[in-house]
Amino acid sequence: MPTARRRPYTPRMSPADRRKQLLDAAIEVIARDGYSAISIDAIAREADVTRPVVYGVFDDLGALLGALLDRQENRALEQLLTVLEPGPDMRDPDAYLAQTVRRLVEIVAGDPQTWRPILAAWDTTPEVVRERIARDRELVRSRMQSLLEVGLAMRGGPEIDAELGSHGLLAIAEYFGRQICEDPDRFSADRLVAMVEGLLASLGSHK
Amino acid sequence: MPTARRRPYTPRMSPADRRKQLLDAAIEVIARDGYSAISIDAIAREADVTRPVVYGVFDDLGALLGALLDRQENRALEQLLTVLEPGPDMRDPDAYLAQTVRRLVEIVAGDPQTWRPILAAWDTTPEVVRERIARDRELVRSRMQSLLEVGLAMRGGPEIDAELGSHGLLAIAEYFGRQICEDPDRFSADRLVAMVEGLLASLGSHK
DNA sequence: TACAAATACTACAACGCTGTAGTATTTGTC
DNA sequence: GACAAATACTACAGCGTTGTAGTATTTGTA
Secondary structure, eight states, X not given: OOOOOOOOOOOOOOHHHHHHHHHHHHHHHHHHHOGGGOOHHHHHHHTTOOHHHHHHHOSSHXXXXXXXXXXXXXXXXXXXXXXXXXXXXXXXXXXXXXXXXXXXXXXHXXXXXHHHHHHSOOSSSOHHHHHHHHHHHHHHHHHHHHHHHHHHHHHTOOOOOXXXXXHHXXXXXXXXXXXXHHOTTTTOHHHHHHHHHHHHHHTOOOO | OOOOOXXXXXXXXXXXXXXXXXXXXXXXXXXXXOGGGOOHHHHHHHTTOOHHHHHHHOSSHHHHHHHHHHHHHHHHHHXXXXXXXXXGGGGSHHHHHHHHHHHHHHHHXXXXXXXXXXXXXXXXXXXXXXXXXXXXXXXXXXXXXXXHHHHHHHHTOOOOOHHHHHHHHHXXXXXXXXXXXXXXXXXXXXXXXXXXXXXXXXXXXXX
C-alpha cells in the first residue's frame, strides 16, 4: 500500500538566509536555462523547497527579480561607472581607451553569472527588471557620450555625432560582453585590446 | 434561455490560402506583442479561427514558425547578400561603405515587419527558428569579414583582426537595425551615413 | 435539390504555472 | 519533556496553453 509519504522537511532557515538562498537559486536557473525558464516554481525546485516557502519571502516573481537586481546590478553598475570615471588618464585618450577596454573585459569575464542576465537577450524578462536595466543602460550610455565628447575634443578628431557614437560603442560593448560570458577564451582581453589599439593607430596622430 | 450559440463559421479557404493567412497572422502577433506572445492559440485568435484549423495546416508551433522563416527570411537574406556583394565599387572602399550603409538602412526601414522579428531580442523563440537565424547570421558575418579584408587591403590600413572586426560591425548593424525598426526618424539613413563618412575621413587618406 | 466531401467547430483531457487556505512538523524556551 | 511559535508542506482552485476525437456546417457537384 503506497502510503503517499510526505516530503521530508527541508532544513529551516531564517528569513534572511532563505532570501539569499532563493536569490542564488534564481541566478542559477537563469544562468543555466535562461530567462524564459524562470518561474516561482522553478526557483522553488532549484532550492529544494515548496512554493509557499518562496511566497513567504517574496510577493511574486516580479518582486523576487527586483530584489535580485538590487543585489546584482547595484554592484555591477558601480563597477561600471568606476571604470568609466573620467580621470587624469584622459590626457592620453588612446591609452585611456585601451585601459578601459581591458578593465571592462576583466569585469565581465570575472563575474559572468552577474553579467549574463544583464547582457543576455531576453523578452521574457518582467517589466520591472527590464525597465531598471534600461535605465541603468541609459546612464552608462550618457556617461560614454560625455567621455566620447571629451576624448574627441582632446584628440582633435573630426566632428562626430557623439550621441550616435555612444550608441554604437555601447552596442559593441554589450555584444562582446555577451560573447565573453559564453566563450571567454575566444574573446580575450588581449585580443580585444589589440583590436582597439590597431584602430586607434590608424586614426592618425594625437591632437 | 441562453442557448450557447455556436460560433459563426469563418469563411472557408483552400489549404494554400489558409496557410498564407495564418502566417500573416503570426507576423502580426509577433510584430504587435513580441515573440513571447506567440502561440498556436494566439495565431488562431488573430486569424479569427479555431485551433484545430491551425493544426490542420501545421503540425505544431515549431513547424509554423519554420514555415514563416522560409517565407520571410529567404527574401531578407537575399536582399542582404545582394547589398553585401563585392562589386566594382570596391575600388573606392569608402564610397562603397557609405553606399552600403545607406542601402542597409533603407532595406530595414522599408520592411520593419520582416526585420523586427529577426533583429529583436528574443529568448522565447523556438530552437528551430533560433538556429536558422544564427546560421544566416553567420553567413552574413563571414561575408562581412571577406569584405573587410578586401577593403582593408585596398585602403592599406593597419593590420586589423578581420574576424573580430566583422563581429563588431555586425553587432552595430544589428543594434541600429533594431533602433530603426522602433524609431525610424531618430536613426535616419542620412544621420548614420554622415557618421560613417566622418569616421572614414578621420581614418586618414586612401591607400 | 440532395448528397458527399471538405472544412470548421465543440469539448475534453493533460500539463505547468500561480497564489492561498489549511495542516503538519520542527524548534526554541520554560 | 511539553508547548507555542516558527516554519514547511499538502491540496486545491484558477488560468492559459497544447493536441485530438467527435460533431456540425458548408459547398461543389450530380
